[in-house]
Amino acid sequence: MDSVLVLKDYKTVPDIVHEYSPTLKYGNIPLVIDNGSYQCRVGWSISDEPLLIFKNVIARPRKDRCKKDAEPPVTPPIQIGNDILNIEAVRFQLKTQFDKNVVTHFEVQEQVCDYIFSHLGIDNEGSVPHPVVMTEAFVTPNYSRQLMSELLFEGYGVPAVSYGIDSLFSFYRNDIGDSGLIVNCGYHTIHIIPVIRGNVIAEHARRINLGGSEIICYLHKLLQLKYPVHVNAITMTRIEEILHEHCSIALDYQEEIRKWVNPDYYEANVIRVQLPFVQNTTSSGLTAEQQKERKKEMARRLLEINARKREERLVEDEEQLNQLLTLQDLIEDGNTHEFNEAIKSFDIKSYADLQRQISNLHIRIEKNKQRIAAAGNPEESVESRPNVNNSRSALQPPTDPAEFQTWLEETRAKYREISGRREARRARRAAMVKRRTAAAAERMRRLLELEEALREAAELMFQPSMLGNMEAGLAETMEYVFKHFSPEDQLLLANNVFVTGGCSRFPDWNESCWR
DSSP, X not given: OTTEEEOOOOOOOOOOOXXXXXXXXXXXXXXXXXXXXXXXXXXXXXXSSOSEEEESOEEOOOOOGGXXXXXXXXXXXXXXXXXXXXXXXXXXXXXXXXXXXXEOOHHHHHHHXXXXXXXXXXXXXXXXXXXXXXXXXXXXXXXXXXXXXXXXXXXXXXXXXXXXXXXXXXXXXXXXXXXXXXXXXXXXXXXXXXXXXTXXXXXXXXXXXXXXXXXXXXXXXXXXXXXXXXXXXXXHHXXXXXXXXXXXXXXXXXXXXXXXXXXXXXXXXXXXXXXXXXXXXXXXXXXXXXXXXXXXXXXXXXXXXXXXXXXXXXXXXXXXXXXXXXXXXXXXXXXXXXXXXXXXXXXXXXXHHHHHHHHHHHHHHHHHHHHHHHHHOHHHHOOOOOOHHHHHHTTSOOSSHHHHHHHHHHHHHHHHHHHHXXXXXXXXXXXXXXXXXXXXXXXXXXXXXXXXXXXXXXXXXXXXXXXXXXXXXXXXXXXXXXXXXXHHHHHHHHTOEEEESGGGGSTTHHHHHHO
């Protein structure tokens, strides 16, 4: 089990409300908001690390049906970011302010801003007295930026707002130089942005409508199709963990696929992931004697229920028999017209049918009475047991010598057969002791073998057609961008490729770019 990876199933921890010190309150310190479509990072400009890091989603739980008529009406609280402790439980109720990587749902953005300012401890009445630096998508539409500015200025009263591209911030923060090719692998899109001598050449930048979310969904569906028994255990959160920690890029995808055909290569490189296992606790906590008494009590109750049903059925049959006998008296008294009218309500077609039903009821009533009597006197209803002496006499050896020899051989053969079965049972019991427990066997059954699936998921960035996307891949798009520049500028871009974004953490990125 050393080569088996166990999923950690990370749990979110609710964010605390940070201290709003006088230095922050009166120092006019800018507030930095990295408003990413996957994660939001927030902190003060004087700090090296963000104070808040959370998934940029909200969950609006459905109204409780039991409380919908309550006075006043009960509205479930909206959960935001790290307040969503079990994101899989509300997966289909998640909402985001983004359409791809552009903010379009500003009612959700306002709730996220409320969450940010409240957890930073900002307690000013009616305003946020700090300049705000906020990231946005590359070439964000002016209308979207206008609505964001309107929200910040009019809704929160911020004194100033500055927008910037997250990948460009990262480019200059890492001191890459004044020229380079930025490859921003985001959660929803991939942007390729050329920078020449400190200027962003926006007209030659390109976007691929594919990112980390599509890779996660692709790997999620791939593993669910391969392991249909574990569909419920293969969740999006676990796929994200697998992708972030174990995914890598193939230098030559076709060659990599051919390698996996070799069984030795497969066993040496396959990644086995252990799904979390929860053993069912079925023990009732009762002793053997208590369980035996409980079974006796249940059997007694069942007998009482059956006896009660027989008595009720007997009363119904006797009542029906009396009614049919009354009909019989009508025909015997010569009241044929009344008889014909009365049998319509009893589903009786003729006098012969009446006699047949009366006979059946007599038989049924007699049987019910016998069963009730037998249940009341179980000693009298016990059938005579087979004569033990007769069965024992069959085991007595015959007196004739020839017959005795035949009987002896048959008896020895039966003994050897019985002894063999007994030894086989003992061997099975010994094997069961050495065998793994049922829980261990279930854990082994819940293994996922990822093999080339991780490489296949990462290959989507280079071959979007695998997902049904007809756009060009990353390599073709980079080549297309290079063609718009002179050989001198192409050399500047090719010698300084800066890869950023969540998917940039996949291993073998540098080698893939060089190839």
